[in-house]
Amino acid sequence: MGEDNLLTIEKTEGRRKCPSCSEEHKNLIHESTDKTNIISDYPRVYGKKYRCGKCGQEWREK
Numbered sequence: 001m002g003e004d005n006l007l008t009i010e011k012t013e014g015r016r017k018c019p020s021c022s023e024e025h026k027n028l029i030h031e032s033t034d035k036t037n038i039i040s041d042y043p044r045v046y047g048k049k050y051r052c053g054k055c056g057q058e059w060r061e062k
């Protein structure tokens, strides 16, 4: 799965859920570092991205 499938969504209040299939179980939403999204150069801070373990959708939050 490449960058083309990475959605950017508004940060949601409360429980994080998959924008594709609405899965919201914590164990199925995998958080990782998004090295393509540099928030700060010094110190180097990257954004986060999430992947749904159910449907495979990847996304990040604004």
Ligand SMILES: [Zn+2]
Binding pocket: 018, 019, 020, 021, 022, 023, 052, 053, 054, 055, 056, 057
């Ligand atoms: Zn999903």
